[in-house]
Amino acid sequence: xxxxxxxxxxxxxxxxxxxxxxxxxxxxxxxxxxxxxxxxxxxxxxxxxxxxxxxxxxxxxxxxxxxxxxxxxxxxxxxxxxxxxxxxxxxxxxxxxxxxxxxxxxxxxxxxxxxxxxxxxxxxxxxxxxxxxxxxxxxxxxxxxxxxxxxxxxxxxxxxxxxxxxxxxxxxxxxxxxxxxxxxxxxxxxxxxxxxxxxxxxxxxxxxxxxxxxxxxxxxxxxxxxxxxxxxxxxxxxxxxxxxxxxxxxxxxxxxxxxxxxxxxxxxxxxxxxxxxxxxxxxxxxxxxxxxxxxxxxxxxxxxxxxxxxxxxxxxxxxxxxxxxxxxxxxxxxxxxxxxxxxxxxxxxxxxxxxxxxxxxxxxxxxxxxxxxxxxxxxxxxxxxxxxxxxxxxxxxxxx
DNA sequence: ACCCGGGGCGCC
DNA sequence: TGGGCGCCCCGGGT
Numbered sequence: 001x002x003x004x005x006x007x008x009x010x011x012x013x014x015x016x017x018x019x020x021x022x023x024x025x026x027x028x029x030x031x032x033x034x035x036x037x038x039x040x041x042x043x044x045x046x047x048x049x050x051x052x053x054x055x056x057x058x059x060x061x062x063x064x065x066x067x068x069x070x071x072x073x074x075x076x077x078x079x080x081x082x083x084x085x086x087x088x089x090x091x092x093x094x095x096x097x098x099x100x101x102x103x104x105x106x107x108x109x110x111x112x113x114x115x116x117x118x119x120x121x122x123x124x125x126x127x128x129x130x131x132x133x134x135x136x137x138x139x140x141x142x143x144x145x146x147x148x149x150x151x152x153x154x155x156x157x158x159x160x161x162x163x164x165x166x167x168x169x170x171x172x173x174x175x176x177x178x179x180x181x182x183x184x185x186x187x188x189x190x191x192x193x194x195x196x197x198x199x200x201x202x203x204x205x206x207x208x209x210x211x212x213x214x215x216x217x218x219x220x221x222x223x224x225x226x227x228x229x230x231x232x233x234x235x236x237x238x239x240x241x242x243x244x245x246x247x248x249x250x251x252x253x254x255x256x257x258x259x260x261x262x263x264x265x266x267x268x269x270x271x272x273x274x275x276x277x278x279x280x281x282x283x284x285x286x287x288x289x290x291x292x293x294x295x296x297x298x299x300x301x302x303x304x305x306x307x308x309x310x311x312x313x314x315x316x317x318x319x320x321x322x323x324x325x326x327x328x329x330x331x332x333x334x335x336x337x338x339x340x341x342x343x344x345x346x347x348x349x350x351x352x353x354x355x356x357x358x359x360x361x362x363x364x365x366x367x368x369x370x371x372x373x374x375x376x377x378x379x380x381x382x383x384x385x386x387x388x389x390x391x392x393x394x395x396x397x398x399x400x
Numbered sequence: 401a402c403c404c405g406g407g408g409c410g411c412c
Numbered sequence: 413t414g415g416g417c418g419c420c421c422c423g424g425g426t
Contacts, residue, residue, distance in 0.1 A: 123416055134418045137411035230414035315415040348412045
């Protein structure tokens with residue numbers, strides 16, 4: 001960790017110099033978000049305000065800087081390079097302060113390990129929360145992977161078991177959508193089926209890996225299905241595709257993608273409407289096990305508030321049931337866990353353990369079968385699958 | 401030596 | 413104008 005901390009310091013220092021070369025001695029602080037820096041951008045340089053925060057202030061987040069970079073390429077080419085430098089500075093600063101220096105603060109002097117606190121009821125949905133530090137948001141950066149600070153002791157390995165597409169599977173069961181159920185009952189490829197629906201092309205074409213558009217379409221399909229499940233708007237889908245996948249589509253295209261899925265999975269769409277209407281009637285949503293989430297704002301006259309409450313209600317039945325499922329499986333696992341296996345942590349739909357190398361196959365089979373037990377819900381008919389990864393460090397896990 | 405909100409951002 | 417979290421930085425306050 002110390003070596004990476006030093007490397008980050010050096011890279012940050014170089015970036016600071018390169019930024020100063022362009023903007024002079026304007027203080028940028030630890031992550032380019034001092035008010036002096038924002039004033040410099042919008043007052044001194046007179047750059048356009050291309051995005052505002054929720055409170056209608058000039059934004060200065062990643063999306064803003066990508067927009068400013070593109071704008072500068074057209075209008076102020078001498079400044080375009082600034083924004084890539086800032087984004088790089090931010091990225092390394094975040095990794096360094098949160099996952100290197102931040103984690104080092106929590107190393108126990110006796111055990112030399114980090115012992116985070118998990119809270120069983122930390123989230124309204126029934127998920128765990130975690131702090132001091134939060135290891136549930138450890139980054140997975142390709143360049144500087146801070147997950148590699150979590151390592152197995154000598155002669156042991158880490159194993160991770162991860163529920164596959166758990167929320168989509170649960171949504172299939174809850175909604176009884178015939179197309180989604182068919183996918184999971186007959187082992188079809190969700191993203192291929194979704195690609196076919198989103199782009200209105202034959203399933204054969206959607207599954208053809210040789211097709212030059214295969215990867216692009218699949219990326220769009222995944223994001224669209226995700227947005228569709230939780231009531232995302234076309235505008236947000238378009239923005240997400242651009243920022244996180246580098247895919248440029250128009251808002252009308254994004255809207256059409258979502259519409260195509262609503263038609264293809266029309267029973268799920270009907271279930272969503274019904275879920276929201278029930279929540280409006282009850283003022284709460286609940287999982288199959290009765291875990292409730294109260295959503296009083298669902299009757300608000302304020303469209304933003306009521307809309308937010310509707311999406312919370314929609315999300316709760318799925319995210320909450322997934323949390324219930326994970327907790328039930330933790331109970332089964334602990335009952336029969338051999339003493340030489342150490343449970344380390346959970347990240348919402350996955351569990352991580354430390355296992356002696358010569359016991360990996362045996363323990364993996366034991367935990368996997370405990371996780372794949374269907375939940376005790378009458379008529380539950382969707383196959384639950386846990387995928388297994390093994391590695392010496394958390395940043396280098398290989399699927400088995 | 402705290403506390404706070406706002407902005408931003410990491411993960412599932 | 414998906415949901416669910418916690419942490420860092422900043423500026424302002426006690």
